[in-house]
Amino acid sequence: MGPDLDETLEIFGQQTVGVTTPFVFCYSLPDTVDFPAIISTLESGLRRLTDGFPWVAGKVINQGKTEVNSGVFKIKHGWDTPRLFVKDHRDNVRAPTMQSLSEARFPVSMLPESMFSPINVLPTDPDQDRSPVFVVQINRIEGGLLLAIIGNHQALDGTGQEQLSYLLNKACNGLPFSEDELRIGNLSRSTIVMPLDDSWQPSPNSRYLKVQQKVATVDELPPTNPRWVTISFSGEALSMLKAKANNEIQSGFSSTDDALTALIWQAISRARLGRLPASKESTLGRAINPRRYLGIPATYPGYITNMAYTSQKLGDLNTLSLGDIASQLRSAVDPQTSGLDRTTREFATLLHRAENKDSVSVHEGFDLDADLMLSSWANMRCYDFCFGMRLGSPVAFRRTQMDPFTSLIYLLPKRKDGEIVVVLGAMEEDLTRLRADEHFNRFGQFLD
Numbered sequence: 147m148g149p150d151l152d153e154t155l156e157i158f159g160q161q162t163v164g165v166t167t168p169f170v171f172c173y174s175l176p177d178t179v180d181f182p183a184i185i186s187t188l189e190s191g192l193r194r195l196t197d198g199f200p201w202v203a204g205k206v207i208n209q210g211k212t213e214v215n216s217g218v219f220k221i222k223h224g225w226d227t228p229r230l231f232v233k234d235h236r237d238n239v240r241a242p243t244m245q246s247l248s249e250a251r252f253p254v255s256m257l258p259e260s261m262f263s264p265i266n267v268l269p270t271d272p273d274q275d276r277s278p279v280f281v282v283q284i285n286r287i288e289g290g291l292l293l294a295i296i297g298n299h300q301a302l303d304g305t306g307q308e309q310l311s312y313l314l315n316k317a318c319n320g321l322p323f324s325e326d327e328l329r330i331g332n333l334s335r336s337t338i339v340m341p342l343d344d345s346w347q348p349s350p351n352s353r354y355l356k357v358q359q360k361v362a363t364v365d366e367l368p369p370t371n372p373r374w375v376t377i378s379f380s381g382e383a384l385s386m387l388k389a390k391a392n393n394e395i396q397s398g399f400s401s402t403d404d405a406l407t408a409l410i411w412q413a414i415s416r417a418r419l420g421r422l423p424a425s426k427e428s429t430l431g432r433a434i435n436p437r438r439y440l441g442i443p444a445t446y447p448g449y450i451t452n453m454a455y456t457s458q459k460l461g462d463l464n465t466l467s468l469g470d471i472a473s474q475l476r477s478a479v480d481p482q483t484s485g486l487d488r489t490t491r492e493f494a495t496l497l498h499r500a501e502n503k504d505s506v507s508v509h510e511g512f513d514l515d516a517d518l519m520l521s522s523w524a525n526m527r528c529y530d531f532c533f534g535m536r537l538g539s540p541v542a543f544r545r546t547q548m549d550p551f552t553s554l555i556y557l558l559p560k561r562k563d564g565e566i567v568v569v570l571g572a573m574e575e576d577l578t579r580l581r582a583d584e585h586f587n588r589f590g591q592f593l594d
Contacts, residue, residue, distance in 0.1 A: 151204050153221040154336040157494045159300040159449040160219050160503045162208075164269045166276065167307055169295040170257060171531065172542040174244060179537070181286065185232060187534045188282060191318030192227040195310075198323045199331045199447075202310065203227050205277035206298050216503040219300060221279060221335075231264045231283040244290030252542040253376040253594035254569055259546035261285075263294050267548035280310060291537065294546065299449070305435045306447040308526045313447075318534035330443045338442060339450065341495040353455070354493050354506050371574040372552035376544075376593040379406060381564020383589040387468075394469025400476055403522050403557065406566065407432065408471035410555060411518060413586040414572065415463040417579035418516065424461025426516050431455055431509070433521040434479055439487035452490045453508045453519075454478040460516065514553040522557040524566050529559060545569055567593075 175181075196203045205224035211217030235241035242256045250256060259266050262285050265274055279301045285292040295314070297307040313331065316323065323331075348355065379387075384402050391405035400408075411430050418428075431453040437444055456478045463471065477483045496506045512519065528543045543559050544567070556569040568590070572580070581592060 149223045151200060151221060151223040153201055153204070153334075155206070155219045155221065155300060156335040156448050156450065157339050157341070157497045158303075158451050159206075159335070160216065160497060161300070161507070162216065162504050163300045164276070165299045166265050166267055167297045167299050167302065167304060168259065168263050168267060168546045168548075169297075169307065169311060169528065170262065170544045170546055171293040171295070171528065171533075171540040172244075172247065172252060172544065173291045173293065173535065173537040173540055175286070175289060175291040175537060184291070184535045184537075185230075185284065187318050188230055188284065189227075191314055191534060192230060192282065194317035195314050196227045198317070198328055199310075199313070201301075201332075202280045204279050206279060206300050207277060215501050221301060224278060228280045228282060229264075229278060231281070232286075233262075233283060234286045235261065236286060236288050241287055243288040245288075247287075247290065248541070251378060251593050252544050252567075254374055254544055254547040255376065255594040257292070257544055257546045259548055262292055263296055263546045265296050267546070268551075270549060282314075291535070293533065293535075301449060302447065303435070303449045303451050304433075304521060304523055304526075305437070305444075306449060308523070308528065309445050309447040311531060312527060315531040315533050319532070320534070327445070330445050331447055333443075333446060333448075335448055338446070338448065339440060339491075339494045341498040342491050346492070346495060348492065348496055352492070352496070353511055354496050354508065355510065372550040372571055373574060373577065374547055374550065374569060374571050375577060377568045377570060377590045378593055379566050379568065379590050381561075384564060384566060387589050391469045391472040394467040395473045398473060398476060400469065400472035402566075403524055404472040404475045405468065406524075406557065406568075407475055407520055407522070408468050409586065409589060410520070410568065410570070412463050412466070412468065412471055413580055413583050414518065414576060415458075415460045416583065417572075417576040419460055419464060420579055421575060422460055422516060424459065424464070426460050427457055428460050428463060429455055429457040429512070429517045430475070431512065431517065431519045432475065432479065433519070434486065436486055436490040439481065439490055451508065452486060452493055454484060454486060512553075518553050518555060520555040520557070524557045524560045526559040529562055 201221050203225045204221040207222050208217045208219050264283050279298050281296045283294040388402045388405045391400040434454050436452045437450050456474050497503050500506050551571045554571040558567045560566050
């Protein structure tokens with residue numbers, strides 16, 4: 147495909163997202179390892195990946211943007227293969243060692259993006275080239291290797307980036323791609339989500355449509371000093387939590403994700419009652435993978451997105467049982483009760499019809515003072531990937547620490563022993579109360 151690469155992104159990728167997603171695989175690295183061989187393995191794997199999926203070496207560009215039209219986002223030819231950066235931090239006194247990371251249990255506060263990622267999550271550095279679809283950085287530290295895989299969040303959602311990491315793992319191990327992997331991985335993006343016909347008309351109060359927001363006064367602004375924390379939930383604690391949630395519901399079931407999300411939402415809401423009225427409504431927006439609702443293959447490595455919304459007053463969240471909250475969260479994603487097949491197509495249709503795609507958003511109306519956005523990577527296979535480096539499985543999987551951001555939560559991939567690590571951004575005032583919450587701390591352990 148090479149210089150002729152010209153792939154229009156799917157409709158969900160036609161918004162100016164402007165962010166990247168960092169995957170960080172943490173490996174122990176013996177002193178006797180052949181480090182040049184590791185670099186060679188990754189280089190060969192990236193070549194094989196590009197041979198099978200030429201678009202991974204592309205860059206995301208915009209054509210035709212005006213003041214009133216957001217233009218068209220495409221993947222165009224960028225490089226011969228995705229770029230590979232190699233950084234040796236062993237002489238950097240600010241860099242952690244594998245021993246210090248292991249002893250602290252890999253908090254994201256020890257993994258700053260400025261050190262371990264070639265591209266920041268947020269577009270804060272005007273000198274960075276944020277166009278690549280996919281880049282890789284090998285970070286060598288004393289006693290360890292941190293492999294950062296960075297995806298463009300207009301071309302890849304979390305599911306797509308995990309699938310691309312899986313394919314890179316195969317390529318680095320010299321394994322051939324299957325016919326299905328090649329077919330699904332190269333499906334035309336522009337036609338994979340079809341809009342509703344012209345007979346459908348949106349509600350004027352659709353939560354996807356941006357409306358003019360009133361400017362908040364100083365008294366209405368949320369408190370300052372957001373920060374990131376890393377919280378570990380052991381496999382044993384999660385089993386207890388899931389059992390507790392299921393014992394408290396009348397019918398149906400609660401998944402581990404449902405129970406953990408319910409615990410976090412309830413605990414943060416309880417912390418916020420120290421500064422917000424009990425009557426204040428809180429909405430939890432749960433990022434979902436809508437492929438199954440749209441008939442799209444589960445392994446399609448593109449950008450297919452929506453959110454499931456659940457709302458409750460802060461006071462009610464404090465008094466409802468964990469099972470009640472988990473049951474509501476389950477109902478919001480259950481294909482039988484959620485309506486996500488319809489709302490996802492409605493979201494796609496609004497984007498399709500809008501001249502300015504940025505006038506439509508899954509995040510519209512969020513109040514970061516009271517609401518939460520959560521993305522779960524818990525079921526990703528990341529602990530299975532060795533990338534042919536002969537270092538075994540990763541001992542940890544993390545994100546790099548990005549700039550402070552409030553009301554944003556990530557559930558990281560489940561480790562083989564069942565542990566799930568949560569990366570949570572919140573205001574310092576809320577975190578102080580959360581750290582003192584005895585019920586929350588029965589299940590979770592703060593790592594930083």
